[in-house]
Amino acid sequence: MQDVQRGPAEVPIPLDRVGIKGITLPLLVRDRELGRQHTVAEVELSVDLPADFKGTHMSRFVEALESWAGVLDYGAFKVLLVDLKRRLEARNAHLTFRFPYFVRKAAPVSGAMGRMDYECLVSGELVGEAFTLTLGVDVPVMTVCPCSLAIAERGAHSQRAVVRIRCRGEGFVWLEELIGIAERAGSSPVHALLKREDEKYVTEAAFANPVFVEDVARSVAQSLAGHPRVAWYLVEVESHESIHNHSAFAGIEGRKEPSRPG
Known part of the structure; x- marks a missing residue:
């Protein structure tokens, strides 16, 4: 059968x-409390293509996923x-x-348990023999504006922000x-479940910070x-402003110097 993809x-x-x-496919990831957690991931796979090849064989990407164990760790990712x-x-x-990761979180006063979901990613590349793995998570937090709090006679504006690491x-x-x-890092964490006593605590704690x-x-x-x-x-932090028709953001990148043998 003719291999069109390998044509010029x-x-x-x-x-x-x-x-x-x-x-999408089911995925098993490491969970600090439970050991492992089942979730569902959206997957993107790609390779480079030489100039003399017309196309790649898309079915082989799916075949690679189907033959994979479906357990997400460093070794399995590289394999x-x-x-x-x-x-x-x-x-x-x-x-x-890209997958949702769930953490059971207790409300700060009542102790009521709620399940928070966080958007996570694990991304990697194998360039030649060099392997790089990147871990990421998007975390919602609450922020109270210091300027608004300082200049207003009563109250201050607050909003949800997203911390992307x-x-x-x-x-x-x-x-x-x-x-x-x-x-x-925020004025307050975001919770899945809050009782009235928890809302009072979270509000007062956020305005104090x-x-x-x-x-x-x-x-x-x-x-x-x-x-x-x-x-x-x-790091990028995006604040979905409550009194402005725009978002505010700040970002920073950092790298440690490789440790040298003594």
């Missing part, structure tokens, strides 16, 4: 990435990238999993660690810079 390209230009996206390179006869392979490590980093770093979006970004960056297993990080 009309425009002989190499492509950096060719692949599939929007495919899947190696398999993609082999099946597609590529030099480089790229892979991203992307990091690469020199060892295993729990998603729960990143979530905690983000939540501690007003922060700008810049403050949140700096606080998160400071915590990540001090984390013993984080080598690189990217």
